[in-house]
Each structure stands twice: as structure tokens, then as C-alpha cells.
Amino acid sequence: MxxxxxxxxxxxxxxxxPFAPIGARVERTLDDWLRRHCPRTADRFPIPAMRALREQVFAEHPDLAHDFSQLRRLSLVRAMQASGDDIAHADAAFEVFHAERNRVExxxxxxxxxxxxxxxxxxxxxxxxxxxxxxxxxxxxxxxxxxxxxxxxxxxxxxxxxxxxxxxxxxxxxxxxxxxxxxxxxxxxxxxxxxxxxxxxxxxxxxxxxxxxxxxxxxxxxxxxxxxxxxxxxxxxx
Structure with missing residues (x-):
């Protein structure tokens, strides 16, 4: 044509x-970081639970369906609040996510x-x-x-x-x-x-x-x- x-x-x-390897690596890297800096969050929200929480936050905010970054931040804040960790860690956690998300093959x-x-x-x-x-x-x-x-x-x-x-x-x-x-x-x-x-x-x-x-x-x-x-x-x- x-x-x-x-x-x-x-x-x-x-x-x-390919995105699948990035997504899996991001989850592992973020979980490792949380275990060092927000252990209560990591214990309450291991990778499958964090994934489920993220999906729940996405479903609750259809107005943000175009903004994956903001939804990711909201998920981290929600997890830290529910676990009793300081939500001030959310920005640093997001930076860890962002760096790993942009390490592509x-x-x-x-x-x-x-x-x-x-x-x-x-x-x-x-x-x-x-x-x-x-x-x-x-x-x-x-x-x-x-x-x-x-x-x-x-x-x-x-x-x-x-x-x-x-x-x-x-x-x-x-x-x-x-x-x-x-x-x-x-x-x-x-x-x-x-x-x-x-x-x-x-x-x-x-x-x-x-x-x-x-x-x-x-x-x-x-x-x-x-x-x-x-x-x-x-x-x-x-």
C-alpha cells in the first residue's frame, strides 16, 4: 500500500x-526498597497485595485513568497510611519506581x-x-x-x-x-x-x-x- x-x-x-520484564522488575525493586525503608508497608503489602491495592486505587479514580504516575503515588501513600509508615517516604519510593521503570531493554x-x-x-x-x-x-x-x-x-x-x-x-x-x-x-x-x-x-x-x-x-x-x-x-x- x-x-x-x-x-x-x-x-x-x-x-x-517489552513492558512485562519492566513491570516485574519494578515490583521487585520497589518491594526491596520498602523492606529497607518502610518495613511495615512491605510486610502488609507484599508484591501481590500491593498489586491488588494499586488496581483498587485505579478503579476508585477513573478521573485519573490518563495519569499512571499520580495513581502510582496515590497507591504508595495509601499503603503507607494503612501500614503506619510515614507517608513522607512516598516521594522517595516513587523515584525508585521511576528510575527502574525507565531502565528498558x-x-x-x-x-x-x-x-x-x-x-x-x-x-x-x-x-x-x-x-x-x-x-x-x-x-x-x-x-x-x-x-x-x-x-x-x-x-x-x-x-x-x-x-x-x-x-x-x-x-x-x-x-x-x-x-x-x-x-x-x-x-x-x-x-x-x-x-x-x-x-x-x-x-x-x-x-x-x-x-x-x-x-x-x-x-x-x-x-x-x-x-x-x-x-x-x-x-x-x-
Missing amino acids: SFRVRAITLDLDDTLW FYPDTEAALVRLAARRPLAALSNGNADLATIGIDRLFAFQLGAREHGAAKPHPGIFHAACERLGCAPGDVLHVGDHPEMDVAGAHRAGMRSAWLNRTDAAWDRTDLRPDLEFSSLAALADWLDAHSATETEAA
């Missing part, structure tokens, strides 16, 4: 790196593919999560990062896609959104009037009948290959 692409927006978790193709894509088109990160590209060390490859927390609404709401397009100075139909999630990324981009590329690293079957992604790739490198060929075709046509 051929169409104009003036800019690219990219999801982060499970698109540039890229998919093998990610870094080289990002360099290739950034050389062709402006890139913007568009994520519901709380990864920080500057902390991770790849912000130089992106025009900007737009998170659900900063925008005030999460994918798949069309507003966050439109805000990214506006900052890129492009009409939605000229921007390609790339992500792993059929609803948050593909359907969200589709409803916002953008082109979509489904990054299907697990060889999953597309099981929706109401829409399809414009493009599908098994790796970010394959997307970079497509964009190289697409750019060459555009140059020849010009």
Missing part, C-alpha cells in the same frame, strides 16, 4: 521495548530502526504510559513526547492523536501512527483520521472485522525498510 507519510507517531511500551531492532526512521521523517512519541525518553536516552531521535498525563486524556481518545498532529504541523491523514495495540493504537489512530501501522511482533491474528491497519509489520526494522522504499518511490515520482 502506498500513501503519503509526512510524520510518524510511535507508541512506546511493547512497541519499542529494547527489542533487538529498535535502536537502529529508530535512527533510520528519524532520518526520513519527524518522529513523535505518543503513549499512555509514563516512560521518559530523556531518561531512557533516545529523546534526540524524537521531535517531542506527548503522554496521556500531559494531554489530559489517553489513547484511544482522538484528542491525543489530533494534538500530536497539530504539534507536528500535519493533517491527520498525513501522519502514520505505529503501535502494538489493536484498540489503543490502530483503532485510535483510525478514528482520528490517521494512517496506522500495527507492529505485530507475536504473529497474532487480526480478529477485528470493523477495521484493519493500513500496514502490518513484525518489526520496526521492517517499517524502516518500507519507509525507505516508499521514500525512494516518492523521489522518483517527483
